[in-house]
Amino acid sequence: MEAHRGAVLCLAAEGQSGAIVTGGDDGRFLRLSPDGSLKEIASFGTRLVDCVAAGPGLYACSSSRTAHVWRSDETTSKTFEHPSTVGGLAFDTKGRRLAVAHYGGATVWERGERRWKATKLVWKGSHGAVTFSPDGKYVATSTQENALHGWRLRDKADMRMSGYPTKVKSFAWVGTAPFLATSGADEAVCWPFDTKDGPMGRPPQSCAYGGKQLCTAVSGLVGLDGVFAGFADGCVLAGRPSNDGSMEDMVIKGSSGTPVSALAITPDGWLFVGDEAGRILWVRLDGGVE
Amino acid sequence: MKNLFERRAAPGRAGMVKAWVTEHLDLAETDIVSVAELACHEPDCPPVETVVTVHGSNGQHRTWHIHRPLAEIEQTDIVTALAEQIGH
Numbered sequence: 001m002e003a004h005r006g007a008v009l010c011l012a013a014e015g016q017s018g019a020i021v022t023g024g025d026d027g028r029f030l031r032l033s034p035d036g037s038l039k040e041i042a043s044f045g046t047r048l049v050d051c052v053a054a055g056p057g058l059y060a061c062s063s064s065r066t067a068h069v070w071r072s073d074e075t076t077s078k079t080f081e082h083p084s085t086v087g088g089l090a091f092d093t094k095g096r097r098l099a100v101a102h103y104g105g106a107t108v109w110e111r112g113e114r115r116w117k118a119t120k121l122v123w124k125g126s127h128g129a130v131t132f133s134p135d136g137k138y139v140a141t142s143t144q145e146n147a148l149h150g151w152r153l154r155d156k157a158d159m160r161m162s163g164y165p166t167k168v169k170s171f172a173w174v175g176t177a178p179f180l181a182t183s184g185a186d187e188a189v190c191w192p193f194d195t196k197d198g199p200m201g202r203p204p205q206s207c208a209y210g211g212k213q214l215c216t217a218v219s220g221l222v223g224l225d226g227v228f229a230g231f232a233d234g235c236v237l238a239g240r241p242s243n244d245g246s247m248e249d250m251v252i253k254g255s256s257g258t259p260v261s262a263l264a265i266t267p268d269g270w271l272f273v274g275d276e277a278g279r280i281l282w283v284r285l286d287g288g289v290e
Numbered sequence: 291m292k293n294l295f296e297r298r299a300a301p302g303r304a305g306m307v308k309a310w311v312t313e314h315l316d317l318a319e320t321d322i323v324s325v326a327e328l329a330c331h332e333p334d335c336p337p338v339e340t341v342v343t344v345h346g347s348n349g350q351h352r353t354w355h356i357h358r359p360l361a362e363i364e365q366t367d368i369v370t371a372l373a374e375q376i377g378h
Binding site: 210211212213233235248250251252253254255257270282284 | 294295297324325326327328329330331332335338341343351353
């Protein structure tokens with residue numbers, strides 16, 4: 001299906017409905033339903049739609065410094081301005097807050113009775129993808145340095161999750177703790193968020209050791225202690241986070257020589273693997289991954 | 291329309307290896323055998339190994355590492371590898 005007239009720049013799943021929202025360099029913000037129907041939520045003309053997000057009954061996209069938020073039953077949007085181009089958008093699980101990453105930190109917009117209230121989270125540098133922890137207590141962003149940055153929303157205490165040899169381009173909430181599993185090292189690096197202090201002052205756990213090659217993508221599910229990690233040589237390993245690497249990894253996909261560029265898992269157990277050659281492989285995770 | 295999510299038999303040598311493992315371990319239809327060729331990036335390791343994993347329908351899994359490319363694996367390699375672990 002031809003949705004955008006040009007490159008698709010960003011995509012987000014809507015959740016239970018199975019629909020997705022997309023943004024393109026044609027300036028359009030679209031919603032694609034599982035039945036194949038396409039709806040244009042907004043068009044910004046010559047301006048790119050850089051980031052998109054979807055929450056319960058809400059859509060959001062950004063173009064340059066402005067984030068736009070729609071309720072799914074309304075045609076007019078709220079607009080939120082930021083100090084620089086928006087690097088990432090994310091709703092919390094209840095759809096009450098929108099996190100916006102930009103230069104100098106992130107802004108959390110919280111929906112009130114009459115208006116949305118902004119809370120600024122400050123950390124120097126450029127911030128890209130952003131995420132809320134599943135319990136809504138933390139926000140984490142990827143940065144232009146080889147590190148993630150996180151804030152505890154209750155008191156804005158912040159934490160630097162560093163030590164990576166490269167930039168972290170992929171992260172996912174996984175497991176019961178839960179962990180924030182991340183790419184960017186030679187294994188999946190998993191930061192624990194299971195206490196009131198989250199990963200502050202604690203080392204990360206790890207799994208899925210790729211043998212001194214870089215992990216390029218991670219995926220997993222909240223509640224399931226399995227991390228899926230794709231690597232620069234095309235292999236995909238599954239592992240469980242541990243303090244000493246004692247948990248045995250499983251091979252999900254062998255080496256192909258082409259880096260894994262994206263991983264996605266569905267709640268009913270299908271793992272999708274995308275690589276830099278444009279191929280998509282899917283595998284049913286029956287049985288052995290629990 | 292072709293069902294892209296249908297379970298299909300593996301082609302070529304991977305399918306043969308799966309058949310040998312299934313036969314030798316007397317696996318059930320619900321058990322899953324996966325075969326993957328893995329490049330090793332550690333010094334002093336063979337450049338390519340083949341990893342055979344059996345995912346039991348009870349949730350357990352067993353793994354064998356055979357230090358040669360998939361194309362060179364014969365039935366005797368499988369029998370030897372399976373026997374070694376069973377022997378442990």
